[in-house]
Amino acid sequence: MAATGVDAPGRAAIGARTLRTDRWWLSPLTTFVVFSAFVVYATWRAFADKDYFVEPYLSPFYSPCLGDCVKGSADFGTPFGGFPLSAALIILIFPLGFRMSCYYYRKAYYRAFWLSPPACAVAEPHTKYTGETRLPLILNNLHRWFWYAAVVVALILTWDVLLSFQEADGGHVGLGTLVLLTNVVLIWLYTLSCHSCRHAVGGRLRHFSKHPVRYRMWTWVSRLNTRHSLYAWLSLFSVAIADLYIMLLANGTISEARFF
Amino acid sequence: MTYQLKMRVWRGDDSGGSLQDFAVEVSEGEVVLDAIHRLQATQAGDLAVRWNCKAGKCGSCSAEVNGKPRLMCMTRLSDFDPAETITVTPMRTFPVIRDLVTDVSFNYEKARELPGVELGPRDADGKRRMMQVDVERGQEFRKCIECFLCQNTCHVVRDHEENKPAFAGPRFFLRYAELDMHPLDTHDRRALAQDAAGIGMCNITKCCTEVCPENIKITDNAIIPMKERVADRKFDPLVWLGAKIGIRHKDDEGRTEM
Ligand code: SF4
Ligand code: SF4
Ligand code: FES
Ligand code: FES
Numbered sequence: 001m002a003a004t005g006v007d008a009p010g011r012a013a014i015g016a017r018t019l020r021t022d023r024w025w026l027s028p029l030t031t032f033v034v035f036s037a038f039v040v041y042a043t044w045r046a047f048a049d050k051d052y053f054v055e056p057y058l059s060p061f062y063s064p065c066l067g068d069c070v071k072g073s074a075d076f077g078t079p080f081g082g083f084p085l086s087a088a089l090i091i092l093i094f095p096l097g098f099r100m101s102c103y104y105y106r107k108a109y110y111r112a113f114w115l116s117p118p119a120c121a122v123a124e125p126h127t128k129y130t131g132e133t134r135l136p137l138i139l140n141n142l143h144r145w146f147w148y149a150a151v152v153v154a155l156i157l158t159w160d161v162l163l164s165f166q167e168a169d170g171g172h173v174g175l176g177t178l179v180l181l182t183n184v185v186l187i188w189l190y191t192l193s194c195h196s197c198r199h200a201v202g203g204r205l206r207h208f209s210k211h212p213v214r215y216r217m218w219t220w221v222s223r224l225n226t227r228h229s230l231y232a233w234l235s236l237f238s239v240a241i242a243d244l245y246i247m248l249l250a251n252g253t254i255s256e257a258r259f260f
Numbered sequence: 261m262t263y264q265l266k267m268r269v270w271r272g273d274d275s276g277g278s279l280q281d282f283a284v285e286v287s288e289g290e291v292v293l294d295a296i297h298r299l300q301a302t303q304a305g306d307l308a309v310r311w312n313c314k315a316g317k318c319g320s321c322s323a324e325v326n327g328k329p330r331l332m333c334m335t336r337l338s339d340f341d342p343a344e345t346i347t348v349t350p351m352r353t354f355p356v357i358r359d360l361v362t363d364v365s366f367n368y369e370k371a372r373e374l375p376g377v378e379l380g381p382r383d384a385d386g387k388r389r390m391m392q393v394d395v396e397r398g399q400e401f402r403k404c405i406e407c408f409l410c411q412n413t414c415h416v417v418r419d420h421e422e423n424k425p426a427f428a429g430p431r432f433f434l435r436y437a438e439l440d441m442h443p444l445d446t447h448d449r450r451a452l453a454q455d456a457a458g459i460g461m462c463n464i465t466k467c468c469t470e471v472c473p474e475n476i477k478i479t480d481n482a483i484i485p486m487k488e489r490v491a492d493r494k495f496d497p498l499v500w501l502g503a504k505i506g507i508r509h510k511d512d513e514g515r516t517e518m
Binding site: 006008012103110116117131132199209 | 392463488492
């Protein structure tokens with residue numbers, strides 16, 4: 001096959017894949033390691049089907065619990081009560097689809113996992129490239145549908161936080177409450193700073209001047225949007241930490257630090 | 261303070277070439293283009309280099325410095341260790357003419373494929389009006405100096421020569437977005453952006469944004485909004501259903517699809 005890319009005929013014959021001298025591989029490598037660790041942890045926890053609930057906390061991986069849930073964890077009924085596997089798997093498609101089709105995560109996994117490209121001005125190893133024009137990657141265009149679902153998920157997680165302030169014997173604030181609260185704040189920041197959200201609230205307009213309220217909302221979302229990647233990372237950590245904390249409580253490894 | 265700067269400069273043409281070593285006297289506060297000019301004046305009289313303004317405004321001196329696409333006139337020597345060897349090559353996506361000069365006509369062909377603005381009828385008094393917020397929206401895109409560093413860095417064409425016919429590139433997605441957001445334009449370019457311009461080939465990995473010397477947020481403010489507009493048109497069942505039963509988004513009134 002004829003040379004293509006930076007070695008294609010007519011281009012300056014330089015030969016090297018890149019002449020960059022900085023540590024361009026550090027950022028994709030970090031992303032690769034951290035995301036892989038998260039995927040391994042999340043897969044294990046999603047299939048585990050235990051230690052996801054301890055009164056009054058429900059792990060975000062299992063919320064809303066709609067399957068064969070442990071007592072007290074199903075706040076929205078159990079329409080999938082007969083589902084033979086872990087209840088997390090019923091709802092997992094929504095957060096998973098949302099993050100997989102997120103414009104930021106796309107950038108991150110195309111670079112870190114598919115090396116397309118690994119970094120700017122570093123040649124990618126693939127001989128063919130069609131981008132997001134075909135199946136399955138063309139499905140990333142459906143991101144907005146996952147965003148609608150993500151708003152519902154964020155509302156449910158907010159409800160979980162409200163429940164975590166209560167116990168049978170009245171009000172309660174424990175470390176778990178704060179963990180869940182932090183998580184839900186970060187989830188909201190991530191969800192509201194989404195590019196599809198920015199488009200929906202006002203970006204799709206051609207006349208800002210005819211829609212002053214939507215224009216104002218667009219400027220707010222735009223401001224959040226500049227930090228979308230940061231929120232993507234922070235909320236990834238917070239969701240894992242929230243689940244981990246609840247797991248450790250549920251299996252008795254630690255006991256709750258209670259403030260009142 | 262002056263010092264001897266070690267440089268490796270690519271010299272050659274479309275039949276071949278190589279990196280050649282030089283040492284050139286430079287002083288603190290100079291830029292890479294100064295060093296290249298001194299090299300040309302003192303040691304390599306026939307070194308080909310394109311430049312005009314030396315102020316980061318004409319977009320002529322695009323090249324790659326230590327493998328990074330940059331404007332030579334805006335790359336300060338003080339950003340490098342004086343002991344470091346600085347490598348300068350031409351842009352690696354376009355055909356080389358000689359030394360640091362490449363043939364960027366790909367970009368002009370792409371510009372010609374893009375339908376220009378088509379304004380609607382004038383107001384009754386013969387004027388056209390736009391509100392200030394609508395004018396401001398496109399200002400960021402108009403900062404483009406057409407250096408084509410973004411086009412050069414984009415892996416879609418940099419790493420795949422065969423994609424060139426089907427892909428307009430980030431600089432022109434900028435233009436698509438600007439016109440699609442223009443309140444007075446009567447063309448609807450969304451289908452065109454997907455089909456002819458190949459916006460679906462972009463995988464939003466943001467290298468165009470990383471190299472833009474004008475700091476235009478190409479990916480966040482032009483490409484992604486344009487992808488979302490294409491999704492309105494092509495991948496949104498609600499919008500499709502609305503169009504079927506005759507409900508159109510009022511904001512799109514007066515536009516004809518290209
Ligand atoms: S974001 Fe898209 S257009 Fe910009 S460099 Fe990456 S692939 Fe090319
Ligand atoms: S968008 Fe930026 S990088 Fe691209 S041609 Fe314009 S100024 Fe250069
Ligand atoms: S969630 Fe990242 S762009 Fe929508
Ligand atoms: S010489 Fe004009 S941009 Fe560098």
